[in-house]
Amino acid sequence: MSPDEKFIDRVTQCIARPGPNAPRGVQHSILAQAARLAQSRPLGDEATAPSGFDPAAAALFEGTVESAYLVAASDGPLTSTEDAVLRVIVGIGCDGKVSPEQIEALFGELVSTQQRESEEERVAHIAQMITHRDHQHEVLRIAAIMARASGGVRAGERALLERLAQRFTLGSAAVDAAIAEASESLGTV
Secondary structure, eight states: OOOOOOHHHHHHHHHHHHOTTEEEEOSOOOHHHHHHHTOOOOOOGGGSOOOOOHHHHHHHHHHHHHHHHHHEEETTTTTHHHHHHHHHHHHHHTOOOTOOOHHHHHHHHHHHHHHHHHHHHHHHHHHHHSSSSHHHHHHHHHHHHHHHTTSSOOOHHHHHHHHHHHTTTTTTTHHHHHHHHHHHHHHOO
């Protein structure tokens, strides 16, 4: 069964706009903003020239995608809707500049990493990469959108969100807020 296109459009809009904790005047999500910086990674001979590349932006993208993937995979194989939402996250996180082959390679790496390392190891790694409070809230928000997109937040998804919040040293209230925002933004799924 293919995902509802109107729902995927709502998810796209929800992920692209700033979260509720964003400063006044911000028009794009931290993930969308990070995409612009992460995509300016220098190549070849340009590697020594000033490029504007921001390694923190790249870490934010990677941590956000992996967090969403871990939530989606926490209750079994990805559904078609979870796959579509993950592709939206990657698309926004790459500023639309990613080929289908690159997406498949990224998904393959996520699966491979999940097979090599425990979920707890991956959550700890994400927490090491994402240290800025606003970014941590954004990662939780997008992971909660993923959980909500699968038809409601299941126990395993909630537990993963809680572990992530704990590693970020955020309380359960941050998880509650992220889930509430996702539910409000997406409406009934």
